[in-house]
Amino acid sequence: MMDKQAIQEFIAKRVALEFQQGDLVNLGIGLPTLVANFVPVEKEVIFQSENGCIRLGPAPDPENVDPSITNAGAIPATILPGGAFIDSAMSFGIIRGGHVDVTVLGALQVAENGDIANYMIPGKMVPGMGGAMDLLSGAKKVIVAMEHTAKGAPKLVRTCDLPLTAVKAVDLIITEMGVIEVTQDGFLLVERNPEFSIEEIKQNTGADLHVSPNLKNMAI
């Protein structure tokens, strides 16, 4: 079985295959940020970050760090040729206005109707929604990249019991166990990591998991 880092890289690699040529993409903090490492340059994916960067590039060498150029997690970054710096109203105009093709976010829970909870655990952990609610309401496609369970507890559930970040917003879920589409009829397993049996994946899912007649092995 993979360790935590290997699981996260495995998920990030699979997410990277979802982007189309020239997509405008916003990556959330944490696991989703790793996705950028696995997107081939020739795909010309444009990364936007909500703090005000378009064409966000990789981290600079330590001697070239500019404290004014960071990603949305305040980590030093670069801007690629053709990029731009923008203010927060422009940044969220892009996000809310439907100009972001794909956003990749983490989640605490995703429900079978596409509801998502990812910004607080009442009384325990209340980081705030940041830009997540806007991304979920505005991005054309929402991909959740997360581990399939949290300490064994399913994160794919019938209904979220944590406060919602958005209603019926998630299109696709990518975990270390498989790729799951959110459909009118609930969760649909379309790709499976051959390390896990369908039965195992079902046992680790807190709602009905339909299996696609065209089920494939997970593409990496």
Added chain:
Amino acid sequence: MNKIISLDEAVDKVKDGDTVMVGGFLGVGTPERLIDALIAKGARDLTLICNDTAFIDRGVGKMVVARLFKKIIASHIGTNKETGRQMLAGETEVELVPQGTLIERVRAGGFGLGGVLTRTGLGTEVANGKQIVQVDGEDYLLETPLRADVALLFAQKVDTEGNMSFHGATRNFNVYMGAAARISIVEAKEIIREGFMDPDQVVVPGVFIKYIVDGGAL
């Protein structure tokens, strides 16, 4: 008109109980010298409007640690454990606002709008107690304007008119907060004292800016 004043004069504009907007995104593009001077002067029962509460040793995070706030309006507090502690202990009220909604509420406050309509937050706790408005059959939340007594802003360059330009990802909320506050003070890394900024380079006009302080090279 010369708007340049000292740091001490600037932070004297902030009175106990004021609502204060502060520019910056996790401390990037935030007026660190104004913040340090305000902490040194001391203030009580302020309400903060800021994107986030940065880190305990950076940006507005230092003001959280110094306990200047009775209320914080922000989109994210997760990088500053002291904010979360004060909130969970009931010491400081925290209102979480989605980031895109927060900037639009500030913009509305500054630009004479009665609010903005957004789908963001529909069906979540953010919608609690808010009016839902239908436009062309679509539901939107009515989000009301935010205004402040004082705005503390950062710019890379200003001229003595207060015309502002920026470097990197420092524009964030600095572009709009000046319009939404009664008294706006900008801390500039560089002040153009001879002549003025090229009008083509001005991102925010100085009409919103009342005072300028020298941020020097940090």
